[in-house]
Amino acid sequence: ENSIREELIESIRTIPDYPSKGILFRDITTLLKDAKAFRRAVDALVQPYAGSKIDQIAGIEARGFILGGAVAHQLSAGFVPVRKKGKLPAATVEQEYELEYGSDVIEMHRDAIQSGEKVILVDDLIATGGTADAAVHLLRNVGADIVAACFIIDLPDLGGRAKLEKLDVPVRTLVEFP
Ligand code: PRP
Ligand code: ADE
Numbered sequence: 001e002n003s004i005r006e007e008l009i010e011s012i013r014t015i016p017d018y019p020s021k022g023i024l025f026r027d028i029t030t031l032l033k034d035a036k037a038f039r040r041a042v043d044a045l046v047q048p049y050a051g052s053k054i055d056q057i058a059g060i061e062a063r064g065f066i067l068g069g070a071v072a073h074q075l076s077a078g079f080v081p082v083r084k085k086g087k088l089p090a091a092t093v094e095q096e097y098e099l100e101y102g103s104d105v106i107e108m109h110r111d112a113i114q115s116g117e118k119v120i121l122v123d124d125l126i127a128t129g130g131t132a133d134a135a136v137h138l139l140r141n142v143g144a145d146i147v148a149a150c151f152i153i154d155l156p157d158l159g160g161r162a163k164l165e166k167l168d169v170p171v172r173t174l175v176e177f178p
Contacts, residue, residue, distance in 0.1 A: 004040055008152065009175050011037040026153050026177055028063060028124050042070045044174055045122070045150045049075055054147060055117035056080050060106070060135055061087070064123035067152070071122050080112040080119075082135050093141050097134035099127075106131065108138045115143030125153040126173065129160025136167055148172055 011031040018025040031037045045067070054077045059068020061083045072079040085094060085105035092107040113119060121135055132149055139146055146169050154161055154173035161171045 004044060005175055007037060008041055008044075009177075012153065012175070012177075014177075024177070026125060026155075028152060031152070032066060038070075041152050041174060042067065042074060045152070045172065046071055046074045048172065049120065049147070052147075053118060054120055056113055056119045056144075058082050058108070058113075058119050058121045058135060058139055058144075060121070060123040060131055063125070067124060068122040071120070071150070075120075077120070080108065082106050082108050082138065093138050095134040095137050097130040099130055104131075106134050106138065108135075108142070110142060113139060113142045113144045116145055117143075118147050119144040120147050121149040121169075123149075123151050125155065126151045126160035126164070126171070127155045127158045129158070129163035132160060133163055133167070136164065136169055153177060 011034045013027040013030040015025040015027055054075045056078045057068045057072040058080045059065045069079055085107050088107050088109055091110045093110055094105055094107040096105045119139055126132055148170045149164055150172045152174050154176045156176050164171050
């Protein structure tokens with residue numbers, strides 16, 4: 001368990017001052033291209049939910065799509081994309097949110113989730129929690145029962161986990177960076 005964590009940490013690349021000065025960007029492309037690390041990350045994320053009935057995985061654009069698709073396959077669940085504004089073709093619900101480096105709007109199809117469905121939210125990283133918080137609001141608006149929110153990386157200093165836990169969303173993360 002500890003060595004998996006170390007392997008994952010070593011597979012994540014840090015780029016200073018991207019996309020703006022002072023940000024330490026945690027780049028998971030180096031984890032994704034490492035077949036062993038990618039498999040271990042997905043296996044570790046789903047491990048607590050193996051055998052429970054999960055209806056849908058909601059993945060947040062863009063990096064949450066890559067992980068969310070793999071997680072959905074592993075749990076035999078459907079996949080629902082939560083996208084940046086203007087990308088989805090049918091009727092949507094939308095929510096504005098603040099980022100570590102700006103603000104944005106996310107959307108989900110209104111009919112993506114049936115009321116009462118069990119949903120796990122997936123993204124690569126939680127920082128301020130603004131994006132995940134907005135996704136939780138969208139999902140609950142359409143009646144989702146959010147079982148958990150899962151991320152590979154937690155930046156605990158930015159308070160995202162605490163923000164989601166205040167909304168009674170259980171949070172699962174694999175590694176932390178200061
Ligand atoms: C990153 C990351 C999360 C979000 C976390 O995505 O993939 O979705 O930021 O930040 P928060 O907890 O402060 O909201 P980004 O908005 O950079 O979009 P991208 O995946 O399309 O690059
Ligand atoms: N999203 C928000 N903050 C981030 C960071 N420091 N690295 C990568 N993605 C992020």
